[in-house]
Amino acid sequence: MYDVSRERLIAFKQAIFPTCFKITNITIQGGLIVLHTEKSLKVLAPDTYQTLYDFSGQSIDKIVHASLSSDGEGHQLSIITAHNFLEVWQLRASPSLVRRIFCEEECILYCADMNSTGLIASGTVFQSILIWREPAVI
Amino acid sequence: MIFDVKFLSDELVASVSDDRSLRLWRLGDAAYQQVACFYGHRSRVWKVRQLGEGALVTVSEDTTCKVWEIPG
Numbered sequence: 001m002y003d004v005s006r007e008r009l010i011a012f013k014q015a016i017f018p019t020c021f022k023i024t025n026i027t028i029q030g031g032l033i034v035l036h037t038e039k040s041l042k043v044l045a046p047d048t049y050q051t052l053y054d055f056s057g058q059s060i061d062k063i064v065h066a067s068l069s070s071d072g073e074g075h076q077l078s079i080i081t082a083h084n085f086l087e088v089w090q091l092r093a094s095p096s097l098v099r100r101i102f103c104e105e106e107c108i109l110y111c112a113d114m115n116s117t118g119l120i121a122s123g124t125v126f127q128s129i130l131i132w133r134e135p136a137v138i
Numbered sequence: 139m140i141f142d143v144k145f146l147s148d149e150l151v152a153s154v155s156d157d158r159s160l161r162l163w164r165l166g167d168a169a170y171q172q173v174a175c176f177y178g179h180r181s182r183v184w185k186v187r188q189l190g191e192g193a194l195v196t197v198s199e200d201t202t203c204k205v206w207e208i209p210g
Binding site: 110111112113114115116117119121122123124125126127128129131 | 139140141142143144145147148151153155157163170
């Protein structure tokens with residue numbers, strides 16, 4: 001962790017994922033640190049860097065994007081995977097899958113993003129971007 | 139290959155790819171259309187992030203970061 005304004009290293013934490021050495025993304029969402037590898041994800045406290053949620057080996061596919069939101073009792077995790085589907089997980093002491101939504105366009109992704117309205121942008125290996133969203137539940 | 143894609147707003151999306159480009163896509167008439175394409179990196183571009191209002195930063199295999207002004 002760096003303090004950008006002072007250009008200083010303020011914390012160093014090693015072996016967050018003991019069996020994997022490639023962290024693919026780190027973000028700060030809702031004041032919490034969210035970092036993940038292809039198959040594992042952890043949510044850390046911003047001050048102590050202690051693990052609040054350990055989401056390892058839960059998804060059936062590689063994680064390319066993760067969005068964390070508060071759901072009152074805890075947190076909800078939305079992940080977009082390498083085969084272009086969305087998984088929504090409830091994070092508690094142990095995570096539970098709420099739903100899994102497949103995009104009608106089956107494609108391999110290298111990246112994805114989700115905006116505040118649930119719109120998903122999927123960047124594919126075929127130089128295209130797929131924009132899609134979870135169908136509305138009637 | 140699209141290496142990174144980022145919503146800048148509900149109507150505007152930025153992408154970077156292995157063709158060394160940064161592209162902007164805007165929603166119009168129910169479809170996203172490319173509105174800008176920038177070249178400047180010498181190698182593949184891995185990441186794009188918003189840098190405050192009106193600017194983007196890209197990270198490339200050419201070992202540089204570049205800051206881009208978003209056209210209004």
